Amino acid sequence: MRIENYPEIIPGKNPFKKIYLAIFLWITGRAIQAAARTDRVVKKEFEMLPDDFMLYLGVSPNGPGFVVGKDSNGKAKYMGAKLKGKSITLKMIIKNIEAAFLVFTFQESTAVGFAHDRFMVSGNLDEACRIGRVLDIVEIYLLPKIITKLAVKRYPNWKQMSPIRKHVGRVIIYTRAILGF
């Protein structure tokens, strides 16, 4: 056997999926910040989190992802896409791009994603639960019902979240997410 007949192989890249995920996660990250300042439930969940709370939600091994944490005022803040230099208290990492694509294109709901072991969570589990609930609410705001229904276990009925709160909230959160305030 000639060793040179069996060269090293560096697997390729999949830019399309990566770009989609980067955009999706960028919006979601900023929407969490916006929702925490708009929706009272999300606000309350954030209040319950410890002061040094810092979440990274991303894709293994090289991203994309986002960091959301509490700023010095204790308010939720989107802190960019990079992990580096931040002391993360809760890491939620999806094992690979394909899995992330399944979850963030709602082919698998978040709960199913968990059931399918797509996530690796490090950190305090009760923080993860809070963030789980926050993400559900953010998705309800961001996405039309028909899509969100794929992502969450139970879509809230009007008693739990009135249409007014939902639609007004949606406009505000979108605006804030994109403008970043």
Place this chain on the structure above:
Amino acid sequence: MKLTEQFKFFNQAKIISGNKGLNNIPVELDDYNASKPLIITDKKSVEKKFDKIFIKALSDSNLIIGALYGSVSNEAKIAEVRELVDLYIARGCDSIIAIGSESSMNTAKAVNLMLCEKKDFLEIKDVNQNLKPLIGILTIDSRDTFTTDIVTVDARTLQSNYLFPNVVIIDPRMVKGGSEESVVERSLLALTQSIEAGTYGVNNPMNDSYIYSANQYIYENIKVLSKNRQETEAAVAIANAVYMAGVAFSNAPTGIAYALAKEIHKLTGESIGKVAAIILPHALRWINGKKDNGIKDKILQSLIGIEGYAKTPSEKRSIMVIDEIENLIKSFPKSLPSNLKDLKLQRYILENIANIIPDKIEYKITAKECLAIIDAAWSSEKEKV
């Protein structure tokens, strides 16, 4: 349920099964701090472009494939193993991934052994240490020992707990396709392994849970998949059954149908799966007459489901198992004859094999009894056993 008083169970192989399963490889390797695997696969897999699918699934990871060796043929051979050890070292690999056929996995295991034991494969007598991370990727060509704790290279066989692969991956992209015949043969081989593991073995609930899941998967999916090899769910299910049967097989004594089939395969080249399946009901009929053993009626549940099982009176359950298997075998007239005669095996070879089997298995059987089982399978006459 009665437990046997003493038993052991071990399965090192983690299974990842389902959509995009392959894409988990980087994370799995990372668990072992590994990032540069040597890939060992065979010509058939390369022809079917499984190597390409595999490489694509690793995109956007930090893995480097140390080398992809795609020339393993039908049998693992010592010369190739030695060369691959050199390749592994030259490239500074830290893990091994085997894709496809038995021979790929056997080669991979042997390479792993040589690397860790630091001596030639032929000089290794037993294994007492953890080996390098080894991942097995099942394809439509994987069967028999792909997921077991056994390695066979050049007629030399070793068994050790350390020889299970660490991770076994079943991904729909790799397990669809092939011919009806290969589906039947692969599935029925797994069925033989699992049913025999649950029959000759002790009452071991750990192993039984693999056995019953395997049976159930095979029984529910073999017909669907043999008709349409592109049926994703059925294909994944059968591959799962291959894995489960392999584990069950590793944790139980070898059964008679399997032992006979393996020997017949060695001498005639006939597929183990086909021969084993034809012999299975006759071997079961024989063991069912034994005082100390018999077919556990629970096997029936795994074959025909809870409802049918519950409806069958308990004294009829073991006989029903045999009938069910016989009916199953008959449902593939194109791929599988119902007796050894129609398989065109030579009587004189079978007679010779009957004489050597008693020394090869743990369960007590005489050459005469072996021959009686072969006789029954020869013409599929029930009364002979």
Place this chain on the structure above:
Amino acid sequence: MEEIKGTSNRVLEVDLRTQKTKIYKITTEERMQYIGGKGLGLKLFYDRVKPGIDPLGADNIIAFMPGIIMGTSAPNSGRFDAVTKSPLTGIMTTSSCGGPFGIHLKTAGWDGLLIKGIAKEPTYLTLDKDGVKFHKADKLWGKSAIIAQNEISDNKSGAVVIGPAGEKGVRFANIISGERFLGRGGMGAVFGSKNLKAIIAKGKFYKIVPVDQRGFDKIKKRAAKNIKTNYMTSDVYTKYGTNANLNGSNAANILPIRNFKDGQHEDAYKLSGEAMSNKHSTKHHVCKPCSILCGKKGTFDGETLPVPEFETIGLMGTNLEIFDSNYIAKWNWLCSNLAMDTISTGAVLGWVMEAAEKGLIKSNLKFGSTEGVEDAINDMVEGKTELGRDMAKGTRFLSNKYGGKDFAIQVKGLEMAAYEPRGAYGQGLNYATANRGACHLSSYPIALEIYFNLINPYATYGKAHFVKFQEDLTCLVNSVHTCQFTMFAYVFESLLTKMTPKPILSALMTYLPAIAIKLIDYSVYQKLWQTISGMKISSAAFIKAGERIHVLERYMNTLEGISKKDDTLPDRMLNEGRTSDPLQRVVPLEKMLNKYYKLRKFDENGIPTDELLKKLSIEKKA
């Protein structure tokens, strides 16, 4: 002396256990369909023996079948055929031999002799026009085949005799007749299993006369002329014997070296027919009657010994990297005395050397070393060591037991002859499809690929056509029964072939193989058969008979479980490149094989279709 016009059609059937005999009359239909020799032998076997029997058991039959031209004055008419189920391969084996047994059997009035059953004690038979007599062989048992033959036979009779190898059941033991052998597939072991040491036929009771004497004389003349004018049959083989192949094979990178690891060696020329003829002053030593004269004798270390044939040189010489002809001649002589096949013996030695080198077994045999070889050959017969007893079962058995299947150079259990298929793909297809295993005599595409340089050895196109055609034709040659070398003469010296310029012939054969085959003239065989038997057979019916014989044998094998899985080559030929080939080519078998099945009308699993069997009037067995 009484005359037999054409054929006697009488077959003597002998049961060794009951010592009873009966006579079977060959019907006209059988004669028309199966021609004679090998074809008829297979048909008689097929009608009498169930599939699945033990080749070494009482049910196996060994048939001796002289051809239709045996006893006439046609050139190369001295050959007869034997048919049995092989203990080495477990499937049919047929063998052609130029020894004196054939002519005596025929002129004793028999067109066939079938032996079945097991004698209660070591026995030999004498045969004449009235049948057989049984004799105790306890004094012959254990003796060398050559010595035993000399003791019981003289030049007024013809014998078939086994040596110690056959007695001990060496699965590639063979049978001697005169100085020629029924070589392959272990017929000697079948004799041994039947407690039969020898059969001595005493003939010359009848004169064999062609029915159409005038027509016969005419075609005989043409045949003789073709042989005389053909370069291969009149010059090359006559001068140097079969070893004439060696230099050409070496140059073409198809000579087995180091258990088929390579195809070329710088020292190989030392073993060529040319070199040997000088070194050992070789002389003719041949089948009778023959005009090609390929057999040779020579002086080796002062001893006069037969010159090893090309296959022996290949397997016991170059393939073991031994280039000293004295040793090879001695081992050849040893094998002759023990009566065992030199090809399989050599292949077993080669496997053992490689397995030892790789550590799979322990043995002192080494490539390039003559040390221990003689002992190993004796051990195969005596069975003193476990390895010795295992070696006696052939390379397939060895590799099943010890590993090393990839370098067990055998197909269907029969060890490969001395042509390396990675340098001649057609030959690869031949090895894979040949009925008795990796046999070089089933078809001989190597001649077109290498020796005549007519088709590209490294192409797959057309190979299936030539293999199929040659298989059918060879069946005819072995059934009319004459020497396969006559194919060079009769086919290539035909007017059309000879007059076509070589580049055109080559192009035709490469690109339009089906048409090229249609143009091939095999009428010499057909006319010989017609004039002797007095029966009319069309050219199409004649070649169809060849096809019938081949397909019947295939069908018989498929009843024993042979199918596509067995039509393969050793892993080495399919997967390993050779150092002597910078392009690292391997045989692209699958492609040729599928084409071949289509041409043959076999199904995709290599089984003759019902349609084909019907077309050839082969009755199916349940």
Place this chain on the structure above:
Amino acid sequence: MDTQKYYEFCTRVKTISGHNSLEEIPQALMDLNAKSPMIITDKGVSAVGLIQLVQDAIKKSKNKIEIKVIFDDVPADSDITTVNEIAKLYKEKGCDSIITVGGGSPMDTAKGVNILVSEDADDLMQFTGAGAIKRRLNPLIAIPTTSGTGSEMTLVAVIADHSKNKKMAFTSYFLLPDVAILDSRMTLTLPDFLTAPTAMDALTHACEAYTCLAKNPLSDSAALFAIELIRDNLLNVIKKPKDANGRLALANASALAGIAFSNSMVGMVHTIGHAIGGVCHVPHGVAMSILLPYGLEYNLHKTGHLTGELLLPLAGSEKFAAIPKELRPLKSIEIIRQLNEDLHKATGGRHSRFLSEVRNREGTQMIPKDKIRDIALTAQNDGSIFYNPEELDLEDLIMVIEAAWEGVPIDRKKIKMSKETSKVKIKI
């Protein structure tokens, strides 16, 4: 059997089961190239002489195995300081392996110790979460003494840091013990009021594994076997505590249930159970036995068909066949409730049937009604909530806990149902 679209399953634990399997420890250690084990256990275990059994088994062997040190002081609420202390001891005494004997607490502690000593680290914090451990740890043999937690089969260790009031979870396949020894002698002395809830804990693992989101074919099989073993043996063992075969069967059931739930995760029964444990310090098994029927009941519209299938191992094939498909889910729940009743009777009332009935040794009620809201709030943040088939918000949790407190079935009208996925219609 449904083909799970995607699943992962791993049980890398060598299981040795039998009445004399302690005797296999020396060989097991040899196979792992270890000779100097440390034993980690708690006072309860050593007090009843179980450690002596282990020591005897090791002494009997010809192999040169020396128990370097026995640490038998793992507290019930073991935390990081205990782990650090034991790790120090391990290093000082030159141990090369751990044998842990006991229930969940010694096992979690041992896993924590094993991380520290194998990684040669001082700070456990750096290994929290998933995938932080990157190498095989030193040999660890687990010998359970309660047939309930199934910790010998799980890859998780939960270790508290009391100073920071935090619970840290460590998950890694390397945390799976190398060997689990199931020996009937180890549970023979367990009193009935502990046997019952621990076995019910195992039953809960199995039932939840079978009905929750991450179920897979292998966890299913293991779960069904576990249930069957419990059905056939639990009441017998309560009545005849010295029944070694029954004890061994329960130990196997617990291990099987451990295999099942560690590969499929659990749902709301654990969500609430953990919270009750956290808020009111109720033993885990007690909460499990009470809550199990409620969990199944709440999820009926999602996984009723699966609950129905549980009837086979719960009731046996004859009864199963006799009951029509659509009645089976409720029948399963009924049988579990009945089992609690039976256990209540068999233990002379020491096995609790509903939350208000749970009392501590002094006889005071452990779960006052006013704690329900706290429990629900805590439950919301338990990780297992992810794996429950139906969503549970605060209101839902309170509703379920109230019903379990009273000991009445859930009023199904109060359940806010998302899309029904159960394959059988549930008749109410």
